[in-house]
Amino acid sequence: MRVEIVAIGTELLLGQIQDTNSAWLGEQLAAAGIDSHFHQAVGDNPRRMVMALRTALSRSDAVIVCGGLGPTQDDITREAIAEVMNVALIVDEAIVDVIAQMFSSRGREMSENNRRQAEVPVGAAIIAQVRGTAPGLICPVGNKVVYAVPGVPYEMSEMFERAILPDLRSRIGDDDAAVIRSRVLRTWGSSESGLAEAVGPRFDHHATSGAGVTVAFLASGIEGIKVRLTAKAPTEAAAVALLDAEEAEVLALIEARYGDIVFGRDDETMEHAIAALLLERGMTLGLAESLTGGLIASRLVAVEGASAWFRGAIVSYASEVKHNLLGVPAGPVVSAAAAVAMAEGAARQLGSDIGLSVTGVAGPTTQDDQPAGTVFVGMALPGRPPEAFELHLPGDRPRVRSYAAISALDTLRRALRSS
């Protein structure tokens, strides 16, 4: 069973709103073990909507159409589906009554326009409306099916879960049922091509084994490179067992080549890794940020419960603030010595166990004779001499700042894990 998603709306094509429905539906279908090979978006145009539906039906078994069920003249999904089904549209007076009652319960009069929402292609079944005024539709087309749901995410998701997913399941029957599960390993500090080489033996293995597992890479900018493991199996337990086994193999290959570069799984960010390590050790953190300008602090504060381990930060953007408040000695402020003094100054001024600092050149111009992208991370950990690490980061000003932020956190993560 292959399901295609067709999102309706000229505003999607014009980029005026982001289509979040297709991604959500894709995720739900995958979790249910149902394949979705194509998504389309098309505007509020009758001829092109019919083209998109016919294309979808030619290459998929079921189509979910989102949007175009509103009451106004540019809501024409009902007409387009009726044309594809080659049937007439008729007004269902029972639906008119439901809509009229929704309006009167809010103390309002139903407008004449809303009668359009009660139009149903002959032969289609209704998905009763619970959250909005437009009902959804289940429309047979030969041995295939087109589902129509409103574009409002809150209405769409409810109809998908209540009516479409059960209908899809009943069409699949038990024989084909498969569960797809995936897991993401998050890495920082390698290249996508290097990771692919390291994990290469697994690709060769999967190509011949047919075990229902795949590995893919996703370069995610300042979130590093994600390694996605996907398993397809008859049951949840079998899929998870496949993922567990694959994760062990992949982790071993990555660690053999790069060491400790996997900082989290699935939704675990670098901040979460730091939070867990600090909580485990009962330590508090203070920051001194220059070029990152508060970026690291704001990421850390986004973690719920940060007050247990995060004291604060001094954003020393002006050099005088570095000298006066953090005790950085006279001389260049983009240097290992300045980074160390900043880390020590942060811990002292903020009363934290650990001080972490970043100073560097975000660009576009040079500073202290250092080119853009030069960054020093300073770290003061209890019971260890303070250290500084020199980095050379690529990209423009925002990239250098973002990379500096995550690099500093990763430097701390590695130090905590190895101590």
Add this chain to the structure above:
Amino acid sequence: MRVEIVAIGTELLLGQIQDTNSAWLGEQLAAAGIDSHFHQAVGDNPRRMVMALRTALSRSDAVIVCGGLGPTQDDITREAIAEVMNVALIVDEAIVDVIAQMFSSRGREMSENNRRQAEVPVGAAIIAQVRGTAPGLICPVGNKVVYAVPGVPYEMSEMFERAILPDLRSRIGDDDAAVIRSRVLRTWGSSESGLAEAVGPRFDHHATSGAGVTVAFLASGIEGIKVRLTAKAPTEAAAVALLDAEEAEVLALIEARYGDIVFGRDDETMEHAIAALLLERGMTLGLAESLTGGLIASRLVAVEGASAWFRGAIVSYASEVKHNLLGVPAGPVVSAAAAVAMAEGAARQLGSDIGLSVTGVAGPTTQDDQPAGTVFVGMALPGRPPEAFELHLPGDRPRVRSYAAISALDTLRRALRSS
């Protein structure tokens, strides 16, 4: 000229990442007056990618393919396009050299995998890579064309502006040319429905005048509500004249109802407004941030040349930091008195002319008996008694933090403009 966008990546179909490229490209094409009637997304599967490309070429004149140009085994856009063109792929050694040099300039070795990124379908032209390792491609297919660009937004957008848009323009020629220009007025501090009511008279006017101007509203979360004016005219000058006239009318209606809520135009953010005002007055700014945790500082530092007016920030997340470093008196730290003391402490410790502070409850739990969403903004301006403003902001933790950041900056903007 109709352009179809095809987004590549199984992760898009699975809803693991949101496809922001298609919306961005749709917006750019619309701004250039070029139609885009269909978008598609397809996974990393050779047969289905070829199907999607053939479908796109059957109903559009040009296709922009985003993604699948990476160095790994699952990056197969080059192969799919070569099949659609019915030509071979060959390695371009000049591109190999460029990639090898990119690696060596970062002190790294190019992996063998990266040679894949130098493969070019016979007859395709190259879009030189500036920001990443993968070049883009311009691939003629009969009298139509397929453009391939990386899926990384930062690389994609640069190639679109530098190479694809000019290529599309040259294909269109001068005859079809209608110029569409738009302008965005950025507002903070009203509701979308309130703005729509205020600007209502313009809608009535456009409905009858046929002047080629439209007004639309775009609720943009922490960026406020954008009012987009769009004009279509035979020439650039005529379009700009229409926009100028419309802007004057719309601004007058907005100001009559809401006062000074338009803080910028087009790409001018709230930070840019603050920067311009501070530069004009020759003043410097220092911050004390609690719940925003460095968010305001990091937004300000993102402005080029911020060092001329931004001194730094003290992120006083722990209460002790507020008391010890900023001189906040004993007592509740979510209060007007604390906000004022923080603003004064920031100016004193950071040596700035102006001190701006934010303290409050991001949630989900209460603090100092204040519910989540309660925020105090403190402001210490030279020659004026310090002030505090109490806000009640909606939403979850990240929303409250973001709204607090922009609200604090808007508070400062209004104070500076009225002084």
